[in-house]
Amino acid sequence: MALPSLHSLRVFESVSRLGSIAAAAAELHVTSGAISQQLRALQLSLGLDLFEKRGRRLVVTDRGAALQKSVGLAMQHISESIRDISANAYSAADKAILTVSAPPVFGTTWLTARLFRFLDANPDIRMRMRTAIDFEEVDWREVDVAIVYGKPPWSGFWWRLLHSIHASPVCSPQLLRGPNGIREPRDVLRHRLLHEDDGDQWRRWLTEARVPHAVESDIYFDNFAMVLQAARDGHGVALTNDIISFRDLDEGRLVQPLTLGVAATRSYYCLCHEKGLANPAIGRFVDWLGDQASRPSS
Template identity: 55%
Template sequence: MSFPPLHAFRVFECVARLGHVGAAAAELHVTPGAVSQQLRTLQSSLGIDLFYKQGRHLVLTQSGLALQRSVARGIHEITEGVRQIAQEHFKEPQAKVLTISTEPIFGATWLMPRLFAFRAEHPHIQLRVISADELGEVDWRRADIAVLYDAPIWDGFWWRPLQPLHMFPVCCPQLLRGPHALRQPSDLIHHRLLHEDDGTQWRRWLLEARLPYPGDADVHFEDFGIALQAARDGYGVALSDEINSSRDLMEGRLVQPFSMKVPAAMDYYCICNEESRGVPEIVLLIDWLIEQAKATPSN
């Protein structure tokens, strides 16, 4: 006995379940004649009657009933097997969570809007942001990446520079007008210099501009973000960089009164543990942030 074609068993199962050639033909999207031909081929190959007529319906014989149970089981197992492998192949990748540790000012002014853009491009990676101002403050039990303004002398860490930084004066637009308008660097003598360090950055910039340092600040800010806010509010002139003031300059809250810049004492770096440098998602995020930094206007 030659083994009948598998398609004949599929037609047999459909007719056995519905009890009618026409109904089976409709489900299988073939003609009733094609269904009848398959049944004849199957019964001829087996040498066994599988149905007998009862009015307009076909009723299974005892042999047909036994075969129907086996075929139905087989079709169910094939269907379930196909479903399982398809589900495994096409299932959504499991979300990966990355935690970034960074300075609050950098996180608010530059990083935050770009993280939402990253999520839109890479929905399988979820992001968490925590705060630290320097490497020694980073909680590496939670953080996968740190983005910090620092100088790289870090054993056990891998890093890449985000973007070489330059420092330049920034102020609110109102300081470009009036009797003491900022038109040239020497006009700074009429304005408060806003500090967030010991004056080192301003000394470097003023030295390049060939101007004397006016002395210690009358109001000193330990936090860079507060110094920038004072500049936005018109209380003086701050030194900033392409990264932290990019949005303020683009949206007009701050202006750059002079074109002269000096290299920053340090730069922003993307940092991770050495053992994490091979994690694809971490490398992807660091590369993406560096590309975003390259696209930041340099003013």
Template identity: 50%
Template sequence: MKAMPIPALNNLRVFESVARLGHMGAAAAELHITPGAVSQQIKSLQSSLGVRLFNRQGRHLVLTPAGLSLHRSVAKGMEEISEGLRHAISQSQQALPTTTLTISTEPVFGASWLLPRLFAFKAAHPHIRLRIIEASHASEVDWRRADVALLYAAPPWEGLWWRPLRNLHMFPVCSPRLLQGRNALRQPYDLVHQRLLHEDDGTLWRRWLLEARVPYPGDSDLQIESFSMALQAACDGYGVALSDEFNSRRDLDQGLLVRPFALAVPAGLGYFCLCPEEQRHVPDVVRLIDWLIDSASLDGVPS
């Protein structure tokens, strides 16, 4: 008999969390990914197995008989894997000297996406101490202090080695208050009645509006060159900003910002992990960069 292919471990890990917690949002919070990513993983698992694993009861998910049977085996297997990993890590960490890595990154990205994930990295690599310093552009990174930089930019950079973290998509974000009232945002054309918050020369807004088939209303009467200040102005209800799936993740999850429209367009740039050429083979630097890239690959675009 031909052996059945085993589903991806990530799919099984997400399934175990959803099955135990009964809610995709709770599983997303536990795994530090978006509910959209959880939903995609569950759909992929059910498609590969050809069986339905959950039924919805109100706001909760309940295991089907097939799902219940699978969960018993997966939960037991995940516990055995976790125990094996703890034992292996414990033994390996005893032989590893304590090191310190300094990460240079942008303030908004650091607070909204990077920092929550570094606590999970620390749990898996207790021998590595981390420091975070601030830089918004490659030219601002202090490589006398930084071992790794995470930046929204475009290569090449002389003397540096890099790997792409993720390409980004831009979409409008605003306060939930702008979805109500006389000039409520119901369709893209309603943006002509709102202040468009710029943190560039308007290029990104022109690109999004072109895809939405909405005329560009002209340059804003208030240009904000700080991305973090533009997002804060959007949170406070002063207009609509363009953001992405990394930098507005926390505000979207907390309901401080909403996406009034589903349309998202490629940003043209993306986030990159950078390090000096001479650092690219340092084991702990490799561990950190590999871990960050794996973590980014698990995240879906928030809906």
């Protein structure tokens, strides 16, 4: 039998110790849905029921208790080893300072939710965060690593694709109800289309959906966070992707009324100076970003 993933065992240990999916989600900085999914996968892979519900608490079964003891000890040993290694390696050195730039919405919705895991695993690094959307906005005199929304090439820089973007409509659940509820592509024209650009992205989506259109709007935003907030508040329909909107969709603030998506002309990339990869802190961080981007949203 293949061993379960370390991530699923960490989730199991947290839930078994705290007795609550919600508490484990808060401790691990993920959603309750992600915790439940990991528990289901672990129990299916083992062919065992590890928990039983008693009131509002989850209590481990006899077999779950045996696994909890082993996993708890293993996690403790791993944590102690990491602390010892880190203390020995960096006790005589100052912490490295890493300055990172990211687009505001990407930083808020995706990066920040994960960033503290990197810091916990790398106690020798301190971070300074900056915001910039595209390559031209980044102050490369200060920034070590940047996540940008754009497309290569960038001369003199190393880059790695983090996320290709496919944009689909999202809106408040209230826009699904009533006579103007969104049920098919042409229904989006009954509502305000929320724009971050000059309307090109919506024109491309409507053309792909075979909906005759003349895209105009009485308001354009230069900050996508404002677009998303307007969509949450029921003021119209936005085009976004599940990287940016995963938590809103998972927690029900936004819904995706139609599945049709169109490829964006730009994507999210991680960049640094070509010579920067020789810096161990930069190398660790860009490798960590690549690993996080390859995982399902959680």
